[in-house]
Amino acid sequence: MNIRGALAGLVLAASTVFGARAAPAPAEIKVGTLYASTGPFAAISMPAYDGIKLWVKQANAAGGVYVKPYHKKIPLKLIAYDDQSNTATAATLYNQLITQDHVEILISDSGSVLTSVAVPIAREHKQLLFDLSGTGAPFFSKDNPYIVLMSLPISTLWPKAQADFLNDVGWRAGVRKVAILYATNDFTGTHAKSLAGYLRKAGKETIVYDQGVPTNTTNYSVLINNIAAAKPDAVIELGYPGNDIAFLRALQDSGEKFRYVFTLFGGFEMHAVLGGAGASAMVGTFTYIPAALYPYKVNYGPTVEQFHAAWDKAYPPGSGVAWGADGLMGYMSGLVIERALATTPGMSQLDLRRAVFALSGKLDTLAGAFRLNPVGAQIGEMTPMGQLRADGPHAVRPVAVYPPALAMGKPEFGPRSGQ
């Protein structure tokens, strides 16, 4: 292995020296990524990986992607490893993609935790990290040009929609006391903190319950009892799909009724949560409306309907691959990368960065507007608030209710307890 690695290094060094002037087009563009087939992040990682695969398949079916420096279409080669939701494994594999596979495009695994270890490694090796959905604010700093966030706004920006909604519409509907229950991981933990921050800053609603529980919590019955004892009007549960399913089921079994109940993945992975919790537990709850459930106007790539149709064709319903926001983010990241390759001035990693930044503010994809701040974080579309309505006995459909510019229906709050 060592000798082979050394030889590969020599060959590469030689080809760099001799290839500097001629710049022959490579036979393929190597795209490297990781996925988690098992563990806590499998639920958000596998769909994203399926989205990337779909993009690669479509691009190669069209003869590859157009790469500007070579003036021709070049097929993509996807190199992907399974990190099994383990950050130590992921770190080794990111290294493998950069140092052994020499990928031109490095896409991180889904979620902040599995992205976090990639940030110093990519920076160390001067490789641009296409950050799929790692929204942790500490990833982005002025002294690190080697990261760019593709889809979601960074997590501190995210909860503003909800805070605004509660302060505005919620307040008028009589919501005064708020309970926040969150899973303690980078993603939902940061989220909960900034939500509480926004609410406190506005100074209208009072937070009567604010508790973190381990991400592997699946038993919410007692927690719900305790929340009920604090008599909140609004209950906001922030967790991964497994948490949301368990919470919604426990809430239904407990018989407690709150005026406003929010879950994160009730919208983001609506179909997965529906499969676990059932429609009756979800009807009337609030959530964010991800791009997968919202028809953004596009100026580049397919609309969400077109994409959904392509998805169902590639992964027929029942094949075990859920349709949701993470799949869309994987696919959409591919689209942006494709566009960047078509416009990049050169093939160096910093050239690619320039190309991506040049797209900021110009692209409207099925995930909404693509806009970056100077450190590479996404500040595009504000995720709208939505409410889930019954769609027949066994399904729900989302209705965007806030902000007014994006709203497609009016929110309905539950009855005041005791009424």
Added chain:
Amino acid sequence: MRKRGLLPDLLLPALVLVAFGAAPFLYSNELMLFNFVTFLALAQGLNIVYGFTGYLPFGYVGFYGAGAYGFALAVMHLHAPPLAAMAAGGAAALVLAVVLLPLLRLSGAYFAIASLAAAQAVYEVVSNPALENVTKGPYGVSLSGVFAPRFSYFVALAILGGAFALVVWLRNSRFGLALQAIREDPVSAASAGVSVVRGRTIAWLLSALVAGLVGAAFAWHISVFYPDTAFDLGVSIFATVFVLFGGATTLTGPLLGVLILYGVYNWIGITVPQYFQFIYGALIVGLVLFLPNGLVSLLTARGIRVP
């Protein structure tokens, strides 16, 4: 008479250290090499306590995690230079080992499970959101300020050298022989004047120290990690299987275990983890039933001395 075994006992580790010292200049996935060094050291560390006293701590990762967090806390709160923080990591593991000394009163399976529970308990404390200001809780640690992959690789290699030295010493000293006597038969060993409690305590502390230093080196090398990585039960499991597979009490056994099994893991385990997990499980079952003393027992059972 023991001298006859000393030379091969010194040669083998020297060979390994030289090979892994040269490796980063030939193979660029340094993190992969680092993982090998990590597991080589952990396997020898576990060998110290399991091979020479018969105690098998399922929660060995607890010391590794303590070391990683000892390093991180020293860097974050005391702004300690990395080498001083390494010492803090080793100290943290030692403190934990001292706290857990009463566990040595338990035997076999109870000890194994109690140590596992102890490691889990430490993890629950470290990862608790209530301690976010101290440990960053479940949100993980970022030490990008001291990030130095090449230097920390060689520090880890030095720790591996230390672990090798400890095992060589145990294999070739009166103290090590006394320990083995305790393992075989505590009652007669005690009556023969060997201090059972002292012997076990020393082996336990040394073993913890190795894991703690390895954990600290890991923290330094990777610089971004989470409590569930630092306390990943898989680390214990891997180290245990490597030692059992190769055969404890020897230098070769754990070494073979890491090179073969971790090699196979990196070769097929990454692409098809479930199949690898299955093979791993089957291997454990087969080993316990048919070769409970590991690969080297194929030789040692024939009276051949294996380094």
Added chain:
Amino acid sequence: MADAADAPLLQAEGIETGYGKVQVLWGAGVDVRARESVVLLGANGAGKTTLLKVLVGLLPSWRGTVRLGGEDVTALRTDRRVRRGLAYMSELGVFAGLTIDENLRIGGQFVERAALRTRIEELYAVFPDLAERKRASAGSLSGGQRKMLGIAKALAAGPRVLVMDEPSAGLSPLFVQQVIGVLGRFRAQGLAMLIAEQNVAFLDLADRVFTLEGGRIRFEGTVAQLHADDALHRAYFGLA
């Protein structure tokens, strides 16, 4: 028929065995005929328990054969031998955590339900101490009572031959006499017995005696013949 009647009920021949690499028995053998009471005399560490374990199937023999009622049972497990009419009372003798009644029912595990009930009633008649405390835990019994329960438990199986390992162990002389008394009653009823002992008081029960020394049978014969041998007499009865 004559052959079958003469053939030993229980017989071990040329037994060699040990633990790990340590050999304990070096071609030892012993036999018990129908209605006969045999005492296997030997000091601590002579290999008595080891020989009994081979007889009942708790320890495999490296060499030699064990016959039960003429059938070669060397390869049979203990439970199969018990089904064929062998009962064994170990030094432990009883299940301390279970009640007296349960101990007896376990002893008679292979006996048909109704027959077992009658047999247990009969045993209670012989052991009134036990009958009084049927529901008490065997652990609450005194040492002597425990031995009685051990004997009763072994007899509950209705064995053709009863093998006992040191029934006197740990008992005061008074209780030893009680045990000998009870066993004497069963001997009178014609129960075949093999008793391994170092207490010569049990020779009162013996039709024949074997002595075991260093894993070998040193002597086989009647009690009278034993007394006649000066060296043996000295070894077991002292200078008296």
Added chain:
Amino acid sequence: MLIGAIVAGVVFGLYFTLVGLGLNLVFGVMRIVNLAHGDFLMLGGYAAWWLLSAFGIHPLPAAAIVLVVFMLAGLPLYYLVVPRLQRARDSEMLSLILFFGLSQMIEAVTTIVVGTTERSLPGRLLGIGPMIVLGARLPKPWVFSAAVSAVAVLGVYLYLYRTRLGTLTRAVMVSRDEALATGIDIHRVSAIAFGISLGLAGIAGVFAPFMLGSITPNIGVGLNITAFAVIVVGTLGNPLGTVVGGIVYGVSLMLMQTYFSSWANLLPNLLLIAVLLARPQGLYGRRVRLA
């Protein structure tokens, strides 16, 4: 809130009695630690999910099917592994490692077959909405699972104390050597106990989706630690002691969740260590090395 937590704890603890019951039975009879117990439980959960989604079988008959199938599966598994294991020098310790290997195999195969998606059963199958017990609101599926657990405990009691085979089983538990000497067919008794243990794990698995929220192929490892904590607290080797262990665990877990929710997961670990250290002699005095 206090009463509510205690009532919920008792109900929850009864379920965890069922989780630990089989593990304790196997330990009592065979002196081995079945570290794959949690994985058999997980398999029971998937069996219930599969029976419902493929054939529409309600969890209650599914539990009966799982019980029988798992019991039958336990017999050959016993003969394949345990007798050979018990001949080894330190079988108690080796059992831990061996069954850990088995646990890895089970988890791997399950992952290959069903994937890693969280699966659960609709709670309405066991009744929707809360049930008021002593003023505490409990989910109906909890009460249901606790009732099934109580029936299982009763069943094990009747088996051990009212049947011939059960008496022999207890004899083996009291003294393996004496049982051998008495001519008890230890392997038959043990194999049946092993089968019962798997059956109990299977039933516990059927109700796991209701009690734990959802199941994935990797829940086994965590459940093993919990189950071990329950039986250590309850008294190792005494299946009926598991009831005490389960309730102590359930009540203290619920109290923790109520008053110090983020520390709740610390609990089984601390309980385990505390009980092991505080009662080192244990019921059979075998827990301590001579030193």
